[in-house]
């Protein structure tokens with residue numbers, strides 16, 4: 001069985017190692033470190049194997065600067081998500097992401113953005129149309145958003161959707 005909970009200090013080294021082994025480059029691990037150092041991390045969840053206690057997955061949500069109709073909107077970016085190779089295709093990433101979205105909804109977050117494969121993220125309700133017309137360097141079909149409060153998008157002119165500054169260090173998102 002897998003247990004999902006907010007990541008703690010004891011998880012930091014294992015999360016770093018998981019990110020470094022899950023991605024072909026070090027940029028995602030560096031991104032998570034930099035988001036934490038900058039105070040931009042809103043929520044990090046860790047999935048542990050209940051039998052062994054080993055970390056098997058993680059997901060991060062970081063603060064964004066989003067405005068609609070001249071008003072700031074409480075918004076986060078989902079990135080990155082990683083699951084240890086031996087535990088993939090068992091729904092761990094899906095459970096981590098859904099647990100994170102549920103917590104963020106309860107905390108009053110209005111919008112969650114993600115940059116990724118629409119075929120994967122559509123299952124949570126992410127849609128490129130919700131992210132359309134926000135000014136973002138990532139604008140396009142792979143930038144999706146999910147309204148968390150009753151599925152309602154804030155009304156009005158969509159202005160900017162800025163990721164936290166550590167994202168600027170990514171060579172490619």
Ligand SMILES: CC(C)(COP(=O)(O)OP(=O)(O)OC[C@H]1O[C@@H](n2cnc3c(N)ncnc32)[C@H](O)[C@@H]1OP(=O)(O)O)[C@@H](O)C(=O)NCCC(=O)NCCS
Nearest residue numbers: 022080081082083087088089090091092093094095117120
């Ligand atoms: C992507 C990843 C997190 C999925 O973890 P997982 O626990 O196996 O995912 P789940 O079991 O919850 O869901 C599996 C689904 O994810 C899809 N998937 C797996 N890797 C994917 C990828 N790189 N891009 C898009 N979809 C992917 C599978 O096709 C499967 O879809 P299906 O349910 O329609 O068959 C895992 O493969 C991983 O850590 N990859 C390396 C890091 C990475 O690429 N992270 C994503 C970008 S931040």
